[in-house]
Amino acid sequence: MSSESSKKRKPKVIRTDGAAPEGKRGKGDGDQDLRYYSEECEVDLRDPIKDYELYRETCQELQRLMAEIQELKSRGIKDNAAEIDERRVQSCVHFMTLKKLNRLAHIRLKKGRDQTHEAKQKVDAYHLQLQNLLYEVMHLQKEITKCLEFKSKHEEIELVSLEEFYQEAPPEISRPAITLSEPHQQTLARLDWELEQRKRLAEKYKECLTSKEKILKEIEVKKEYLSSLQPRLNSIMQASLPVQEYLFMPFDQAHKQYETARHLPPPLYVLFVQASAYGQACDKKLVVAIEGNVEEAKALYKPPEDSQDDESDSDAEEEQTTKRRRPTLGVQLDDKRKEMLKRHPLSVTVDLKCKDDNVLHLTFYYLMNLNVMTVKAKVTTAVEMTTAISAGDLLSPDSLLNCLYPGDHGRKTPNPANQFQFDKVGILTLSDYVTELGHPYVWVQKLGGLHFPKDQPQHTVTADNTLSASHMELTVKLLRSRLQSRLALHKQFASLEHGVVPVSSECQHLFPTKIVSRLVKWTAIPYEDYAELPYTKDVIEAGLAEDTHLYYMALIERGTAKLQAAVVLNPGYSTLPPIFSLCLNWKGERTGSNDDNIRAMESEVNVNYKELWGPKPGHQLLTNQLQRLCMVLDVYLETEPHDTSVEGPKEFPQEKMCLRLVRGPLRLKPFKFNYPQGFFSHR
């Protein structure tokens, strides 16, 4: 077979070689079938396996031919040349065959490749299609789940249960025939029923509202009626008052007071109760009353306590913000201060009457946020008093009650907790507000039963009745003696300003009948002026002159000698005697520090004050002291040795009878007056 095929092919190959293939192709397509020799078509027709067999055979044939040629050549050339040629030709043919086979193989390869490519493209297209379809499936699935998850609004509405629905709903709504079988229709019917029911309830609600309105109106009318009743009752009460008075039955008044007393804060209540109790039991001239707006006080107690707590909380918060922005929030801080210093709308007044119908009015206030009590004082006199200029401070509310108990100036708050409250709102001390608020003396707190221990501040200070009771009697007595001594001083000052030292008949024995030195001036001076005097240094250093005391300047004259006396009047006069500091202007300035006799004169009034107290209760102490100053000035001047270097008679001839002129190492003059002999001796 191979031989056959090789034979057939042979001419073709030759032919192809002989004629140019291009020429053949260029001849047009029309005769392609005839003329065109296409190896490509040949490829289809030929079996590749047979081609492979042919190739092998050809190769073997070639090998054999080569070997024969070599053998022939090796034998010698001449003889075998023809044979060799022949064989050469044969091998050429074989080569042609090989070439042909090679081409075919190439074409086949190309064809194979093309086919593979085509198939691959097809597969790709299919793959793409598959993916599209998968995506679509997924999308549809999502849509389906969405639909499945949808919830209708009606499911939230609570419906009556099925049984109830069929029992209660009218058949035209429930339509049991349809609904029992169809759940959808059933649900719709139930919803209808629900709507129906709700409509009915809404109507009922409207009806109720109108009836409520009606009832309210009725109440209003009844209230109006009641309030119109009150003034009528009041007028009846008013009309009954004269009857009560006529019958000496002040039930109504007392009842009223106790009624208002219920609205007093605890400390004022304690004060009220204790003061009126003391007044009833021991002191008929003590009158206690309540003043102020009761309505406001009532309003204070309406809000429950926790709301107050809230307030204080917000206080604290606001406080923080104000601290940050203090300069811009001055007004707000001011309001805070006012709020902190607010007093209770009710106050208790206590009127203390003295024998001569002079009255001391005390008004007690309670500062709610500070938990301290304050007092304001006022004096009304029975007779119009001649106003002495120097007596201005004596009865002023600011100083009248100063140091009722030693050291109680009433300028600082007695409650130690207050300082922290002040720090919050920027109050330095309470003393700046004292004139407005009244003085928070310690005794006032005690009367109100408030006790603030200094060393251990308690959390809550409560009003204590026993404390108030234990201080009431002493305080009332002190108040009364304070008023009396001030009034007595007031009277004395009026005559002192006119240069008259009033000496009562009981005290005449303390002084000789003739005293030449005269008081010419009596004026009040401020503390600063007093402190500036050079001869008051010792008194200030000894702590006997504080700025809360009262200060006066007296001028006593005799001839060319002028004696200045600076006087410290302790508020506790006359139990605490006044202190005099002297300065004599006569032949130079003589004071206690450079003249022992001036010092002795000072101690004559300052230390030996007991004999000058006079009759009880010692209100003449000051005038007696002044009179004694005049007396000892006389002694001083008259016993001064005559200066021989100056001509003329002595300015002050000795008129006083003295046992000895000089005594002791201090060379003191005889300042002590002896009654009734009327001579002067040394103390």
Added chain:
Amino acid sequence: MAAPIRAGPEAAPPPLPVPGGVKRSRQLLHMSVLSLSASPCGRYLAAGNNYGEIAVFSLSAALSAEAKEESKRPIGVFQAHPGPVYSLASSERLLLSAGDGEVKGWAWNELGKKGTRELWTRRPPCRTSLEVPEINSLQLNPRDNCVVLAGGDGAVRVLDMESGSFTHELRGHRDLVHCLALRDLPPHVLSGGEDGTVRLWDLRSGTQVQVIEVHKYEECSRPNHGKWIRCLATDSDWMVCGGGPALTLWHLRSVTPTTVFPLPPRQHHALFHQDLVLAGGPGPALHQLQLSGELRGRVPCTPPALRCLCLSPRPPEHQVLTVAGNSPKIDVFTNLGYRAFSLCFT
């Protein structure tokens, strides 16, 4: 506090922040310490004031290293005389105090205890009952065991300590006698008085030896301040005296004022100390003067006017100077240059 109070001065006044009450605070304000005397051992100091009180201070406690405020307060105060305590003197065993017309002897070892009473009281004879003359100065004479008294009636009296009787009454001063001083050789007592004279007395014979009328010497006379002699001190032939006249150093044998010290008049107390004269008077300062008349130092003190100076021995071989005057405070000097601290009446 709760006790009711009766109206009036006799009622108990409310308690004062001042200890001792109102009266005491006033007394302290006007207190003058007129006399000082240290115990012979130097550990205690007695001070008498114008209210007749004697306060005993423990100098050793106040000077010790661990002295507190309390140790500068008196360990005891007692009322010695009704009037002022004009003068104090110490013997080995006794403290003598002089008041109005009486001399009292106190045992040093019992002073400061509560309820101390005087060992004895002697009253010099006086002529009238109306006016009891004060005793302005005491001068102990250990050699004869007697004490010399400067009387307010112008008499200098000698009290024999053994018998307790007045042995001599030396009259000569025309007014009260202010001060006394003792001279060893010849054994004379000097007295200075209001009449402006310094008189020398022989104690054994009881006669007046010499009279120096200080105010008649122009160098030291200050007529506008008076002629009274308030302070007197001696050291062998030298004498310092002053008062109304200026403080002057005198040579006794020749009776001449040798140095007039440049001090203001009215000096109250002068002392010889080593080669210096210490002087105190008006003005809150202690003056240290050299015998030549130079002012060596002026040390500020607490009292506004000085009344008395007191030198006391302080073992070992130190001396303490105490100074008092118109103040309840008594200044203590361990060194002449500055005030160490102050003792104080309470």
